[in-house]
Amino acid sequence: MHLDCPNCAASYDVPDALLPGRRRVRCARCGHQWAYAAPGPLAVPFSVPETEAPAAPPRPAPLAPRPLVPPRPSRALRLAWAGSALLLAVGLIAALALHRPIARVWPPSLRLYAALGLAR
Numbered sequence: 001m002h003l004d005c006p007n008c009a010a011s012y013d014v015p016d017a018l019l020p021g022r023r024r025v026r027c028a029r030c031g032h033q034w035a036y037a038a039p040g041p042l043a044v045p046f047s048v049p050e051t052e053a054p055a056a057p058p059r060p061a062p063l064a065p066r067p068l069v070p071p072r073p074s075r076a077l078r079l080a081w082a083g084s085a086l087l088l089a090v091g092l093i094a095a096l097a098l099h100r101p102i103a104r105v106w107p108p109s110l111r112l113y114a115a116l117g118l119a120r
């Protein structure tokens with residue numbers, strides 16, 4: 001029988017009669033000891049205990065298809081848009097209604113008011 005030390009890789013040729021079944025052997029070079037099992041009817045075969053394979057972890061559910069309609073904007077966003085539109089409308093109305101005082105203070109605005117038909 002041929003043996004190799006798993007620690008130092010020293011190799012030995014041992015007569016089969018000296019290694020019946022399972023034995024504990026010791027390396028003459030490094031002193032490492034390990035269990036040796038002779039092949040054959042006396043040897044205990046290496047076997048993996050039969051256990052049931054662990055169940056695969058559950059897969060996450062597939063994502064639902066997204067709706068084609070975009071989500072409705074939040075209430076705060078709608079209020080911000082409404083406030084911005086109201087502010088713009090008030091500014092335009094004030095600029096039109098107060099075109100005379102504005103033109104007195106800022107004469108270049110007369111050209112814009114004239115283009116809009118508001119020149120006096």
Ligand SMILES: [Zn+2]
Nearest residue numbers: 005008027030
């Ligand atoms: Zn050894």
